[in-house]
Amino acid sequence: MAEFKAAEPDSAPVVDVPEELAGGPDIRLFCDPDLLRQIDRMGSSHPNRRELMGEVMLSARQNWARAIVRWAGDMGLSTFEARTMISGRMAFWP
Numbered sequence: 001m002a003e004f005k006a007a008e009p010d011s012a013p014v015v016d017v018p019e020e021l022a023g024g025p026d027i028r029l030f031c032d033p034d035l036l037r038q039i040d041r042m043g044s045s046h047p048n049r050r051e052l053m054g055e056v057m058l059s060a061r062q063n064w065a066r067a068i069v070r071w072a073g074d075m076g077l078s079t080f081e082a083r084t085m086i087s088g089r090m091a092f093w094p
Contacts, residue, residue, distance in 0.1 A: 035052060036056065038052065039053060039056070068082055
């Protein structure tokens with residue numbers, strides 16, 4: 001059985017985040033529910049399962065990136081500033 005090591009702490013520079021922005025954007029990731037049900041019905045050994053899971057993840061990452069850009073615009077931040085503030089605080093980051 002493979003042994004997994006914990007990831008190293010994020011080495012990104014610490015950015016001073018204003019209190020009103022500290023929570024980051026309220027981002028919901030949307031995936032196609034029909035596709036998720038189809039993947040569930042396939043079983044873990046189906047040859048197309050990995051490909052379809054990749055499509056689901058790509059879709060979620062694209063939604064996340066679009067939400068960051070919208071949030072940055074709403075807050076008057078550059079996309080770089082927004083990504084710098086959020087990357088160390090959110091577990092799912094593309």
